[in-house]
Amino acid sequence: MSESKKLPDKIQESDDGQILFSVPFPADLNAEALQALKGMQPIIIKQPYSIDYIHSYGQDSPFFAGLASRVLLGCRDLETGYTYANPRAHDMYSGQPTEWVQLPEQGRVHAFTVCHFGSEEFLPQTPFVLVLVEFDGTDTLLLSRLVGLSPDEASLEWIGMPIRARFLRNSKFKPTDIYFTPLE
Amino acid sequence: MRPVYAVSGGVSKFAKARPEKTFQAIVKEAYDYAIEDLGLEFRQFTELVDGSVASYFSDHFTRQLMAGIMAQDYLGLCPKPSHRVVGGGATGGICFQEGWKNVASGLMDICVAYGFETMSHVNTWKGNEFIALASDVSFDYPVGGFYSGYYAMMVTRHMKEFGTTVEQLATVSVKNHINAYHNPYAQKRNRYTIEDVRQAPMVAWPLTRLDICVMSDGAAAVILCSEAGLEKLEAASGKKVPRVRVTGIGRGTDAMRMADRPHQTLEEFLKHNALPHEANNQATLKYYEDLWGRGFRYPGIHSFRAGRMASKKAYEHSGITDPKLELDFVELHDAYTSSEIQTYEDMGLCRYGEGGPFATAGTTFVPGVEYGLDLVESPVCPVNPSGGLIACGHPVGATGLMQAVFAMWQLQGTVEQHFGDSTLQLEGARRGAIHSHAGTGTYVTVSILEAED
Secondary structure: OOOOOOOOOOOOOOOOOOOOOOOOOOOOOOHHHHHHHHHOOOOOOOOOOOOOOOOOOHHHHHHHHHHHOOOOEEEEOOOOOOEEOOOOOEOOOOOOEOEEEEOOOEEEEEEEEEEOOOOOOOHHHOOEEEEEEEOOOOOOOEEEEEOOOOHHHOOHHHOOOEEEEEEOOOOOOOHHHEEEEEOO | OOOOEEEEEEEOOOEOOOOOOOHHHHHHHHHHHHHHHHOOOHHHHHHHOOEEEEEOOOHHHHOOOOHHHHHHHHOOOOOOOOOEEOEOEOHHHHHHHHHHHHHHOOOOOEEEEEEEEEHHHOOHHHHHHHHHOOOOOOOOHHHHOOHHHHHHHHHHHHHHHHOOOHHHHHHHHHHHHHHHOOOOOOOOOOOOOHHHHHHOOEEEOOEEHHHEOOOOEEEEEEEEEOHHHHHHHHHHHOOOOOEEEEEEEEEEEOOOOHHHOOEEOHHHHHHHOOOHHHHOOHHHHHHHHHHHHOOOOEEOOOOOHHHHHHHHHHHHHHOOOOHHHHOOEEEOOOOEHHHHHHHHHHOOOOOOOOHHHHHHHOOOOOOOOOOOOOOOOOOOOOEOOOOHHHHHOOOHHHHHHHHHHHHHHHHHOOHHHHHOOOOOOOOOOOEEEEEEEOOOOOEEEEEEEEEEO
């Protein structure tokens, strides 16, 4: 039987993390000093937070495999023909399973914006153009990026513009594996 | 369902950052104000209140799960029943309605709905990232997740469909900021011009920084009760409470990805979405036939079907058949100037496609306030007399409750008492609507409040 070890009777000090070696505080904690603490400025510290998620695309995975193979897939209710430009394994009207269909590589700008600011993750990429793409034979839209235009020349004339799909050669398995350029 | 009254409320000061207090202590500001306004001592109210509903939008902003119970605990409401609600930007509106349900169902006689958000815990661009996580993280967020970008796409489509202009959008910003000039609770109290709005930094074309609400720290609380609850409160305080009754609630939803929203025919619209004053009016029917004839489809990305259905249900509940004429004011979710214009249409204050001209006509302005604009019509139904989200701020979980408090004060006729300024008090206001909106139009609530003699 091994001999049990006693835990140390003092927590080991370390010099990692947040250290403030001295903080202004009353030397004499009399009633007046305790009352004055209510007027103290707040202590504000930085708390880093970072995590890697394990994100499964589940039943939508073929969409990303398609993009990696330079194919844009949508989903269709075969009975009604209602076609989604985004993966959707079940039709929202019939409740029935949909089937994968290949979507055209050409579409039109349905709506767009030029983002001059963005979320922290995308701020370094500004300005960039977001576009909702409409395709013939498809009932819903696809959110994507539009390149090859001057962000300073944004105009409602862009709506309706014919555009075509391009694919990243090195797939990242993200919806940005596909993007669009004006159809020359 | 039993009658439900909104009897008291409080709103903390909204600010860019409130580091001097934790979220619990900010909620307590609003909560204590509501109790004091009833004429009760803290212990008296604690004795009488049956339970609560807590609202805050994001666990990310607080970096704290179960923040609701921390507020409940700080307010001294344990061990009374409570739960936290969340539904994006509509979180506060949902909280108000859940409080209503607690009372209307007979579960509680007195319920307090409180909500908060402390968005200053991260920088603005990280905050935008957190908010953008309220878009599909598989298909939308990675493309460039940014809510101002999503709304700007709706704007370009609205402009293309209907000829809406950026000056019409800017007029909403001018109106709401100038209203807020008279509201001491507002985060931004500035007098802007249309030129100021258009010359502000471009965020997502065509929306500038002054077309978009800011992030805020803040809290709000509303006390709801049944007739029996009202009797208990009045017996305890010895003070008569002005009767403001919640006469209608409605809620609607739409697809998370706005790209997935349908493009319905006129027949489908008339069957499912039209309001009575549209469906029964020959001129409006002809107008819509022409609109659909030009290729318009509903709701697409330019209209909020969730907002329309929330309005429709709330109007049915309270017996409203022509909202512009039957509502004395509306406090609606103007996170963007454009969404105020879209919401005029969804709430049936004007026809679909006419939101732009409606914004500049004068109908939605507060009487007696100088805006520096040429308005051709007199005010009929002021929209966001408080200053709305654009000027008051948008601490998400508190916002819908803030609207309820401001609407209640309008109907009580106590705006001067609470604001220290009577400018925004709408004379003879008897009925108002509050509208709370999530995501790109995913959850929307509309509630109707009415003054009773």
